[in-house]
């Protein structure tokens with residue numbers, strides 16, 4: 001289930017403030033949250049969905065709690081750009097900024 005709503009936009013706004021860069025998508029146990037400004041039929045939207053689906057696979061592989069714990073630990077240790085979970089997801093998309 002893809003969540004795209006004004007409430008989801010507020011969550012992404014909060015994530016963007018914490019991350020200090022624009023967050024257009026976020027993987028939840030229910031499915032990806034995608035900002036309403038993203039047209040899911042566009043190349044950007046399809047690329048973002050592919051990226052978030054890799055995170056969904058990672059969450060399934062690791063389990064929800066371990067995924068989020070690993071994500072936060074990797075972010076702290078490697079930084080967002082270089083963290084292995086992001087690199088794995090980034091390989092699935094042509095959009096390196098995700």
Ligand SMILES: [Zn+2]
Pocket residue numbers: 051055086089098
């Ligand atoms: Zn990602």
